[in-house]
Amino acid sequence: xxxxxxxxxxxxxxxxPQLERAGWVLRDHSKVKIEVSVGAERPEGSTTFGxxxxxxxxxxxGEVLAVVxxxxxxxxxxxxxxxxxxxxxxxxxxxxxxxxxxxxxxREIHFVDVGYAPxxxxxxxxxxxxxxxxLYLRQNAQPLGSVNINxxxxxxxxxxxxxxxxxxxxxxxxxxxxDVDMLSRSKEAFGTVEPSGRLGNKRRALIVMATGTGKTRxxxxxxxVFLRANQARRVLFVADRDELVRQALADGFQKxxxxxxxxxxxxxxxxxxxxxxxxxxxxxSNIFEKFSPAFFDLIIFDEVHRSIFNRWSEVMRYFDGRMxxxxxxxxxxxDRDTFEAFHCYDDKPTxxxxxxxxVKDGYLxxxxxxxxxxxxxxxxxxxxxxSEEDRNLLIQNGYDPDSINxxxxxxxxxxxxxxxxxxxxxxxxxxxxxxxxxxxxxxxxFAMTKKHAVRLRDAFYDLYPQYPGMAAVIVSEANYRDxxxxxxxxxxxxRIAISVDMLDTGVDIPEVMNLVFMKPVQSPIKLQQMIGxxxxxxxxxxxxxxxxxxGKKEFLILDFWENNFDRAAKETADAxxxxxxxxxxxxxxxxxxxxQNGQDEQDKETPAKHPINPVHPVSTEAQALIADLRAMxxxxxxxxLLVRHALPxxxxxxxxxxxxxxxxxxxxxxxxxVAPHLRFAPEVDVPAETFAVKLERLKLLKRKGQKTExxxxxxxxxxxxxxxxxxxxxxxxxxxxxxxPMLEAASFDELDTLRRELAEMMKKRQKETGILELDFLxxxxxxxxxxxxxxxxxxxxxxxxREKVEKxxxxxVENHPAMQAIVGAERRSASTEIDDxxxxxxxxxxxxxxxxxxxxxxxxxxxxxxxxxxxxxLALVRQVLEIDSLPDYRELVARQxxxxxxxxxxxxxxxxxxxxxxxxxxxxxxxxPADLYEPPLDRFGVDAVDRWFTEEEVEEVVAFANKLAV
Numbered sequence: 001x002x003x004x005x006x007x008x009x010x011x012x013x014x015x016x017p018q019l020e021r022a023g024w025v026l027r028d029h030s031k032v033k034i035e036v037s038v039g040a041e042r043p044e045g046s047t048t049f050g051x052x053x054x055x056x057x058x059x060x061x062g063e064v065l066a067v068v069x070x071x072x073x074x075x076x077x078x079x080x081x082x083x084x085x086x087x088x089x090x091x092x093x094x095x096x097x098x099x100x101x102x103x104x105x106x107r108e109i110h111f112v113d114v115g116y117a118p119x120x121x122x123x124x125x126x127x128x129x130x131x132x133x134x135l136y137l138r139q140n141a142q143p144l145g146s147v148n149i150n151x152x153x154x155x156x157x158x159x160x161x162x163x164x165x166x167x168x169x170x171x172x173x174x175x176x177x178x179d180v181d182m183l184s185r186s187k188e189a190f191g192t193v194e195p196s197g198r199l200g201n202k203r204r205a206l207i208v209m210a211t212g213t214g215k216t217r218x219x220x221x222x223x224x225v226f227l228r229a230n231q232a233r234r235v236l237f238v239a240d241r242d243e244l245v246r247q248a249l250a251d252g253f254q255k256x257x258x259x260x261x262x263x264x265x266x267x268x269x270x271x272x273x274x275x276x277x278x279x280x281x282x283x284x285s286n287i288f289e290k291f292s293p294a295f296f297d298l299i300i301f302d303e304v305h306r307s308i309f310n311r312w313s314e315v316m317r318y319f320d321g322r323m324x325x326x327x328x329x330x331x332x333x334x335d336r337d338t339f340e341a342f343h344c345y346d347d348k349p350t351x352x353x354x355x356x357x358x359v360k361d362g363y364l365x366x367x368x369x370x371x372x373x374x375x376x377x378x379x380x381x382x383x384x385x386x387s388e389e390d391r392n393l394l395i396q397n398g399y400d401p402d403s404i405n406x407x408x409x410x411x412x413x414x415x416x417x418x419x420x421x422x423x424x425x426x427x428x429x430x431x432x433x434x435x436x437x438x439x440x441x442x443x444x445x446f447a448m449t450k451k452h453a454v455r456l457r458d459a460f461y462d463l464y465p466q467y468p469g470m471a472a473v474i475v476s477e478a479n480y481r482d483x484x485x486x487x488x489x490x491x492x493x494x495r496i497a498i499s500v501d502m503l504d505t506g507v508d509i510p511e512v513m514n515l516v517f518m519k520p521v522q523s524p525i526k527l528q529q530m531i532g533x534x535x536x537x538x539x540x541x542x543x544x545x546x547x548x549x550x551g552k553k554e555f556l557i558l559d560f561w562e563n564n565f566d567r568a569a570k571e572t573a574d575a576x577x578x579x580x581x582x583x584x585x586x587x588x589x590x591x592x593x594x595x596q597n598g599q600d601e602q603d604k605e606t607p608a609k610h611p612i613n614p615v616h617p618v619s620t621e622a623q624a625l626i627a628d629l630r631a632m633x634x635x636x637x638x639x640x641l642l643v644r645h646a647l648p649x650x651x652x653x654x655x656x657x658x659x660x661x662x663x664x665x666x667x668x669x670x671x672x673x674v675a676p677h678l679r680f681a682p683e684v685d686v687p688a689e690t691f692a693v694k695l696e697r698l699k700l701l702k703r704k705g706q707k708t709e710x711x712x713x714x715x716x717x718x719x720x721x722x723x724x725x726x727x728x729x730x731x732x733x734x735x736x737x738x739x740x741p742m743l744e745a746a747s748f749d750e751l752d753t754l755r756r757e758l759a760e761m762m763k764k765r766q767k768e769t770g771i772l773e774l775d776f777l778x779x780x781x782x783x784x785x786x787x788x789x790x791x792x793x794x795x796x797x798x799x800x801x802r803e804k805v806e807k808x809x810x811x812x813v814e815n816h817p818a819m820q821a822i823v824g825a826e827r828r829s830a831s832t833e834i835d836d837x838x839x840x841x842x843x844x845x846x847x848x849x850x851x852x853x854x855x856x857x858x859x860x861x862x863x864x865x866x867x868x869x870x871x872x873x874l875a876l877v878r879q880v881l882e883i884d885s886l887p888d889y890r891e892l893v894a895r896q897x898x899x900x901x902x903x904x905x906x907x908x909x910x911x912x913x914x915x916x917x918x919x920x921x922x923x924x925x926x927x928x929p930a931d932l933y934e935p936p937l938d939r940f941g942v943d944a945v946d947r948w949f950t951e952e953e954v955e956e957v958v959a960f961a962n963k964l965a966v
Contacts, residue, residue, distance in 0.1 A: 005072060005073060006072055007070060007071060007072040007075075009072075010070065010071070010072045010073050010105060010106045011054070011070050011106075013106070014073070014106030014107075015055075015068070015070050015104050015105075015106055018104070018106075018109070018124060018125055019032065019055070019068070019125055021124065021125075022124060022125035022126060022127050022292060023127045023128060024057055024125065024127075024128075030058060030060075030062075031057065031058055031128065032055060032056070032057055032058070033055070033056050033058070034054065034055055035052050035053070035054065036052065036053045036055075036056040037051055037052060037053075038051050038052065038053045038067075038087045038090045038091060051090075053067050053068075053069070053087045053091075054068055054069055054070040055067070055068035055070065056068075056091075057128070057131070059128070059132070063095045063096065063097070063099075064091050064095065064099045065099055065100065065128065065131040065132070065135070066099050066100040066101060066102060066126070066131055067084060067087045067088055067091065067099055067100075067101045067102070068101075068102045068103075068104060068125075069083055069084040069087070069101065069102070069103050069104070070104050070105070071103075071104070071105045072105060072106075073105050073106045073107055073648075075105055076105075077103040077104060077105040077108055077110060078103065078110065078119070080103055081103060081110075081112060081119055084101045084102075084103055084112055084114075085101070085112070085114050087101070088100075088101050088112075088114045089114065097135060097138075097139070098114060098115065100112065100113055100126075100131055100134065100135075101113075101114060102125060103119070104125075107644065107647065107648065108121060108645075109121065109122050109123070109124060109125060110122065111126070111320065113134075113138070116138060120203070120320070122293050122294070122320050123293040123317060123318045123319070123320070123641050124292070124293050126292060126293065126294040126320075127292045127294075127295075129292075130292050130293075130294035130295065131294075133233060133234075133294070133297070134294065136230075136233070137230060137231060137232075137233070137297065140230040141229060141230045141231045142229045142230060142231075143167075143171050143229070144166075144167035144170055144171050144225055144226070144229050144231060145164065145167045145168065145171050146229070147225050147228050147229045149163055149164075149221055149224075149225060150221055150224050150225075153217055153220050153221040153224060153256045154214065154217050154218055154221040156214065156363065158209075158213070158353050158357075158358075158361070158363075159213075159214055159217065159218045159221065161351065162207055162209065162218050162222075162351040162353065163218065163221055163222050163225060165205075165207075165350050165351040166205045166207065166222060166324060166350055166351065167225065169201065169202045169205045169350050170201060170202055170203070170205070170231075170322060171201065202343055203322045203323070203343070204322065204323045204324070204325070204341070204342040204343040205323075205324050205325070205342060205343075205344075205350040205351075206304070206324070206325045206327070206338070206339065206342035206344050206349040206350050206351075207324065207325065207326050207327075207349065207350060207351045208327055208328070208329065208349040208351065208352045208353070208354075209326070209328060209351070209352075209353045210328055210353060210354055210355035210357075210358050210364060210532070210535070211328040211355075211528070211529060211531075211532025211533075211535060212358070212363075212364050212508075212532055212535040212536050212540075213353055213358050213363055213364065215302075215326050215328065216247065216248065216251055216252050217256070219237070219248075219252065219300055219302075219324075219326065220252050220253070220255075220256040220257060221256070222300075222324070223235050223257065223276070223298070223300070224256070224257060226297075226298050227257075227260070227275070231297070231298075232297035232298040232321075232322075233275065233297055234274075234275060234277070234295060234296050234297050234298075235275065235276050235277065235296065235297065235298045235299075235300070236277045236278075236279065236296040236298070236299045236300070236321075237252070237253075237276070237277065237278045237279075237300050237302065238278075238279055238280075238281050238284055238299060238300065238301045238302065238315075239278075239280060239281065239301075239302040239303060239506075240280060240281045240282070240302075240303060241280070241303075241505070241506055242280060243485075243506050243507060244302055244303065244506045245264060245278045245279065245280050246264075247506070247508075248278045248302070249262065249264055249278050252278075253276045253278070257276065260275045260276050261273070261274045261275050261276065262274055262275065262276035262277065262278070263276075263277055263278075264277070264278050264279065265277055265278070265279035265283060265284070265287065266283060267283055267286050267287055270287055270290050270291075272291075272295075277296075281301075281315070284315055285314070285315055288314075288315050288318050288319070289318070291319075293318055293319055293320045294319075294320045294321065295319075295321075296319055296321040297321050297322065298321055298322050298323075298324070299319055299321050299322070299323045299324075300323070300324045300325075300326065301316075301323065301324070301325045301326065302326045303326065303327055303328070303505070303506075304325035304326065304327050304338055304341075304342075313341075313642060314640060314641050314642050314680070316341060317641040317642060318641055323342065324342075325338070325341070325342045328528070328529060328532060329525045329528065329529075355528075355535070358535075359535075362537070363537065364535040364536070364537060365534075365535060365536070365537055365538075365552060365553060365554050365555060366554050367515075367531065367534060367535075367554055367555050367556065367557050368554055368555075368556050368557070368786060369557045369559065369565055369786065369787040369795075370431055370556060370557065370558050370559070370784070370785065370786050370787065371558075371559045371560075371562070371783070371784070371785065371786075371787050371795075371797070372424070372427045372431075372558065372559075372560055372781055372783065372784040372785075373408075373560060373562070373781070373782055373783045373784075374420050374423050374424065374560075374779045374780060374781055374782060375779055375780050375781075375782040376408060376411060376417060376420050376777075376779045377408040377411060377420070377560065377561075377782075378408055378782050378783065379408060379782075380405075380406050380407045380408045380410070381404060381405075381406040381411075381415060381417070381774065381777070382404065382405050382406070383401045383402070383404045383405065386404075386777075387778075389778070390777050390778065393776045393777065394774075394777075397776060399774075409520075412448050412449070412452045412455075412519075412771070413448070413771065414771050414772060415771055415772045415773075415774060416452075416455060416771055416772070416773055416774070416775075417773075417774050417775065417777050417779055418455070418459055418462070418773075418775035419775070419777060419778050419779045420779040421455060421456055421459035422459050422462060422463055422779075423779050423780060423781050424518065424560055425456075425459055425460050425463055425464075426463065426781075427558070427560075427781055427784060428440075428443070428445075428514075428516055428558060429463075429464070431556065431558055432513070432514040432516075432556060432558070433513040433514055433548045433555070433556055434548065435545065435546055435547065435548060435549075436545075436548075436549045439467075439470075439495055440470070440495045440496060440514065441495070441511070441512075441513035441514060441546060441547060441548060442488075442495055442497075442509060442511045442512045442513055442514070442546055443495060443496045443497070443512070443513070443514035443515075443516060444497050444499055444503050444509075444512055444514070444515050444516070444533055444534075445496060445497065445498045445499065445516040445518055446499055446503075446504065446515070446516065446517050446518060446519055446521075446530060447498050447499065447500050447518050447519060448500075448518070448519040449500060450473075450475045450500050451770070451771075452500075452518070452519075453473045453475060453498045453499070453500050454473060456471075456473075456498050456518065457471055457472070457473050457498055460496070469493040469494055470493065470494055470495055470496055471494055471495075471496040471497075471498060472484055472487075472488065472494035472496070472497060472498065473498045473500075474488065474497050474498065474499050474500075474502045474503060475499070475500040475501070475502060484497075485502065485503070485507065488509070489507075489509050492543075492546065495546075503533060504526065504529060504530050504533075505526070505529040505530070505532070507533065508536070509533065509536075510536035510537070510538075510540035510541045510542070510552075511541050511542075511543055511546045511547065511552075512533055512534045512536075512555065513534070513547065513548065513552065513555050513556065514534075514555065514556045514558065515530065515531065515533060515534050515555065515556070515557045515558070516557075516558045516560075517530075517557065517558070517559045517560060517561055517563055518560055518561070519561060520561040520562070520563060521561075521563050524564065524566075527563060527564070527565065531557065531565070534555035534556075534557070535555070536552075537552065538551045538552040538553075559787075564795070565787075565795065566795070578678065578679040578684075579684065579686050579689040579690055579693060580632065580635070580678040580679065580681055580684055580689055581675050581676065581678050581679055582693050583632070583689055583692055583693045583696060584629070584632050584670075584674075584675045584678055585671065585675060586693055586696040586697055586700060587625055587628060587629050587632075587696055588629070588667055588670055588671050588675070589700055590625060590696060590699055590700045590703060591622060591625050591626065591629070591662075591667065592664075592667055593700070593703040593704065594619050594621070594622040594625070595662070595664065595667070621748050624748075624752070626659055626662070629670070630659060632678065633653055633654065633674060634654075635678065635681040636674070636677045636678060636680065636681060637680055637681065637682065638654075640680050642677075642680050643677050643680060646673065646677065649673055650669070650673050650674050650677075653669070653670065653674055685759075685760065685762075685763065687762035687763045687765065688759040688760050688762050688763065689759075690762070691715075691718060691755065691758070691759045691762045692755050692759055694711060694714060694715050694718070695715065695751050695752075695754060695755050697711060698711050698712065698715065698743065698751060699748055699751060708743075708744055709740065709744070712740045712743040712744050713740050715738070715743055716738055716739055716740050716743060718762065718765065719734075719735050719738040719754075719758060720735070720738070721765040721766050722735055722758065722761050722762075722764060722765060722766070723764060723765075723766055726761065726764050727761065730757060731757050731758060731761065734753070734754060734757055734758060735758070738754065783797075785797040785798055785799050786798040798865055801855075801865060802865060804855060805850070805855060805857055805865070805876075806880045808849075808850065808853070808855060809846070809850075809873075809876065809877060809880055810880075810881075812845060812846060812849055812850075813842065813846075813877060813881075816838075816841075816842050816845065817838050817841075818834055818835075818838035818839050818841065818842040819842070821834050821835070821838060822834055822883060822885070822886060834886075836892055836895065836896060839874060839886075839887065839892050840892060840964065840966070842873075842874065842877070843872065843873050843874050843889050843892070843966050844966045846873035846874075846876075846877070847873055847966045850873065862876060872888055872889035872890065873889070874886060874887065874888040874889045874892065875888035875889065875890075889966070890922060892964075893918065893921065893922055893964055894918065896964055897914065897915070897918045900914075900960055901914055907948075909940075909944075909948055910948050910949065912940075913937070913940055913944060913945075913948060914957070916936070916937055916940070917932065917937065917957065917961070920936070920937060921961045921964070925965055925966060926961075926962055926965040927957075927958050927961040927962055927965075928958065929954060929955075929958055932945045932954065932957075932958075933945060
């Protein structure tokens, strides 16, 4: 095994080929020399390091670019770092710069930049060009924080902060540069002795910015800083969607960095001469090994929440360049793996700018949420719940009453009703924002499937034939799919885009005013991305005549599927086990049953000699199972970076000796240490492997004597769905014979024959016929209304919320002295003025009890619920109880200020100032001395307060106002 070979064999069998792959041809001594004498000879008896470097890698001018220290595979190569550092410093004395270093043992390669950065593991040796590039960066780089941000690219303060946060993460501040020994020893803080002052710390960062806040601009400005600081010369932008890559090129590189050569990478067109590159992650996963690990200095991954941690994690492991992750996903929904991948080990992103903050700052707009559901959505389509008319229509159309039993959630999956779609359209057209001409503003309708989208379009024109071109279907697989998207984006018509995946994320259309959810969305992350299609402000809009008359102050979400719009909702982790891992585990469990049988038999024969026994060797079924398991192990890509790290612990599973005598501990090793690596196996035929899993599970159930009928039925249905015209004669015979009784009686050999002959055909299975169309039934909107989102994330209809608020108010005011005084005055038909102190106490009581209760009724919520007719609780009591004589809080404050001014002999300037103070107080609901010197009161002059009031008078005014605070 590899871990047992000597250092000499390690170098010849492993390290030499690794160097050759990086272009270091060992026969070319102008590039590579082996066993090079370094510095003075070691005195006899000395305990210092030897003076022979294993490999030296050279520049064209003969200077050493890098030193390679090699150890055998069994040695922890990191222990040789001090030895390598000695060689590097000795060589530095005889040339113009300090060379780089590598530590290698055939399994691991570590890059060492002595005195400049901590040691780090890399995927392979760097090429000569890579090392020349790194040397240039080392000698010419400036601290990122010393470079001005280009305000022509980003002009918002939060964007500047995002860039500076990343710069600070990559730069180390206040590290002494003259203590070379300290720097070489320290692994926690590295500075540089280069004149440039280049510093090094973290190599990865994560930026979380809400959709619409300018991630593209921020990214371009950040790249610009890296380029001008000479901290990057080759930059790669990676996204998981074609649209995002095109957007990065056209709206990013070419727009903001027009003088930098850029290119898009394709599997058929790999370029190496540009400065800026863009690529889809899918393409990069196929071509990444065409580049050396250090080719890119900076790699930016867009939308990392949904793409970075599947098969493509190998890409991140392969490249050595610094990496920045971008996402609009709320930080609470980002999984731990994402944080760790970008070295945010405290589960906090490098920079965070939330949707709520962007709305507060005026850079995004908020939404109103309206919900509606039809009767069929709420109740389903069930015989007993249908009207007499609908029952008769079903019978007339030949439907069996017993067959009509659909849940509301099965609409557009198993059954569709044309009238349901029509009623939904009527609701949309009534509720949506419209432009001054009465046409709907730009609207995106999110549909479930392409067929659902087409049915929606047809239902729209059933109702509105007078609007040709108003609605269009945009789906991901349409021919020339960019044309409809661009048309919707740049032309007045269509106004309504019915989208299937195409407009969910990554498309910027600021004029969108309405988002209609005609499908359930299970992922909170995706839902937030979809909401982002409407959040752009009016300032970003080019076609103002498409907007409502008052402009874009918010947008509308109309939801037909009870989606959860709580921004704090967390993503549920996908707990699905990859199919090959499931198959491997099932076979291990099956093998374990043979092991237990062998244990029982051998215990009877020689219990003292065999405390633990292997799988019974005479079982042909067990041997076949072992052969299948070994074949699966053979599919694990040992050359993969993701597997290579685990090889020392599992490499024996590729040897015959491991399988010749399987112990329970062997199965445990296969289950815990080997099985997880099957998720990296390439070219997995999921339908075939899923079919194999079912057959192996059937064997397992038979071995355990458990019920097999349900599983047999599932297998029989899979086989029955195979198209006979594609089957061979043998396959056809197997299909026709595959029934539940046959499967329950089948031997394991017969089940294996089914797997061998039919598994690969499972991808050809005929899909179920189209959904049932009951277009003669009649539906109606059963529930509609605007929805509130409370701070706790609860969704509630406004009407329902109002009822709860008004009920609580009645309970709170019933016995309050102010209300008793009002009721008493009304009974006496008297106009007695209620004491302001009582009214103020009532406002405070309601504020305390309602704002901090489960209703979370704040003044801001009052405005939403009562359409700006009430923004304080006294006004709400007056409205709910219809007591016109009850003053609201604003009137109470105004009355108190009038009395206060009347009680003092103020001049005209003082009175005018105090009336302005009243407005400030009503806005803030409290007052501090500092408020008197800040906007809007500073318009009276910076020294107005000091000119017009004494210090005692200022204290008196503030004290008076705060007596009215609630």
